[in-house]
Structure formats: C-alpha cells, structure tokens
Amino acid sequence: MIAQLVPVLLAFGANLGDRGETIRAAQRELAAAPGIREFAASPLRETIALTASGPDPEAPRYLNGVARAATTLTPHALLDLLQEVEAVHGRVRDVHWGDRTLDIDLILYGGRVVQDERLTVPHPRAHERDFVLAPWLALEPDAVLMGHGRVAELLARVGDTTRPFDENADGAVVGAERADGESDVAGAGDVARAEGAEGADA
Numbered sequence: 763m764i765a766q767l768v769p770v771l772l773a774f775g776a777n778l779g780d781r782g783e784t785i786r787a788a789q790r791e792l793a794a795a796p797g798i799r800e801f802a803a804s805p806l807r808e809t810i811a812l813t814a815s816g817p818d819p820e821a822p823r824y825l826n827g828v829a830r831a832a833t834t835l836t837p838h839a840l841l842d843l844l845q846e847v848e849a850v851h852g853r854v855r856d857v858h859w860g861d862r863t864l865d866i867d868l869i870l871y872g873g874r875v876v877q878d879e880r881l882t883v884p885h886p887r888a889h890e891r892d893f894v895l896a897p898w899l900a901l902e903p904d905a906v907l908m909g910h911g912r913v914a915e916l917l918a919r920v921g922d923t924t925r926p927f928d929e930n931a932d933g934a935v936v937g938a939e940r941a942d943g944e945s946d947v948a949g950a951g952d953v954a955r956a957e958g959a960e961g962a963d964a
C-alpha cells in the first residue's frame with residue numbers, strides 16, 4: 763500500500779543561542795528525516811518575545827519562521843519527530859512561554875482536527891501570532907489557516923510587528939520593512955530547500 767502524503771505546516775522559534783543557525787539546522791534535519799518530503803522553508807523574521815504577561819521588548823528577540831512539508835507520518839509520530847529535533851538542539855521544557863533555543867509547533871496537519879492531551883491541531887493560537895503569520899505569508903501569499911481564513915487578512919487584523927532578518931549579516935535589517943509584508947532579504951528562505959529537500963511546493 764502506498765502511504766498517503768499529508769501537507770503540513772510547521773512553525774519554528776528561537777530566542778537563545780545562534781538562533782538562525784539552530785532553526786536552519788533543525789530544518790535540514792527535518793527535511794532529511796524519513797517520512798518527510800517536499801520541505802520548503804520561509805525567510806526568518808525577527809520578532810518581539812511574547813511572554814505570559816504579554817509582548818516584552820526587553821526580552822531576547824526571537825527569530826521565527828515556518829515551513830511547508832508533506833508527510834507520511836501520523837500527527838503524533840510527527841510530533842515525536844519535532845520533539846526529538848528540539849531535544850537535539852538543547853530545548854529544555856521549563857517555564858511556560860519562557861526563553862528557548864528552539865520551539866517547533868505543528869500548525870496544520872492536512873485538513874485534520876486533532877485534540878488530545880498531547881496535541882491540538884490546528885494550533886489554537888496561530889491565528890493571533892504575527893510571528894507565525896508574517897513568515898507564512900512570505901512563503902505562501904495565498905495561504906489560508908483552516909477555521910480562520912486568509913493569512914493576509916489575519917495578519918492585517920493583528921498587525922505585523924515582525925522585522926526582516928538578514929541571515930548573511932549579524933542582526934536584523936534596519937529600516938527595510940516593506941508595506942506588502944514580503945521579506946526583502948533575497949534568498950533567505952531557500953536554505954532548507956537547497957540542502958536536503960526532495961522538492962518544493964511553494
């Protein structure tokens with residue numbers, strides 16, 4: 763029997779250590795993992811930390827990105843894989859919404875709704891997070907978040923406080939925001955696609 767390929771959307775965040783290198787390394791590992799195909803990553807964006815008490819401009823900034831893939835894994839097997847990759851990159855689970863070297867969330871698993879003690883899909887907070895919506899829009903301008911509508915409209919509603927990030931320089935691009943929400947960092951999203959991906963669906 764041929765296993766079914768399910769399209770998924772993953773979100774990546776890091777605000778400790780070499781944030782960009784950690785996210786890109788994790789994406790390369792996922793792109794090469796059994797059961798993962800057609801991995802395509804967004805540009806990374808620099809974002810204000812959302813903490814338990816709200817956005818905190820004083821906290822270490824996050825880099826955030828998303829990736830599209832297709833998988834033969836079940837939702838829980840995919841979550842196991844995401845958590846293995848987090849653990850390889852030093853993720854320790856302690857403070858809720860605390861600083862972290864790497865966080866990977868499963869935003870969408872095809873059109874499936876999953877709700878149990880380990881997993882909620884679609885991710886219940888994705889629609890209100892500019893740090894998910896902005897890189898997603900850069901990757902897929904026509905994206906739709908199941909249950910909530912067009913990503914472009916959701917991002918316009920919540921407002922975009924994210925900034926482009928230049929992976930070839932040592933910091934965020936200053937004053938380079940474009941009104942259309944697109945990143946103007948050429949090629950920043952192509953790392954995972956170029957290194958180990960089997961194809962691209964973006």
Ligand SMILES: Nc1ncnc2c1ncn2[C@@H]1O[C@H](COP(=O)(O)OP(=O)(O)OP(=O)(O)O)[C@@H](O)[C@H]1O
Pocket residue numbers: 855858859860865866867868869879880881882883884885887
């Ligand atoms: N869609 C999902 N993606 C990733 N983890 C999920 C998802 N739904 C539930 N979980 C569970 O959430 C736990 C992760 O909790 P954690 O404290 O890392 O949440 P978080 O990523 O900090 O918060 P948030 O989910 O708001 O981004 C995991 O152990 C996992 O079982």
Ligand SMILES: Nc1nc2c(c(=O)[nH]1)N=C(CO)CN2
Pocket residue numbers: 774775776809810811812813824826859860865893
């Ligand atoms: N900017 C930003 N803030 C966060 C993030 C994140 O990825 N980016 N992740 C969190 C928990 O998953 C909590 N806060």
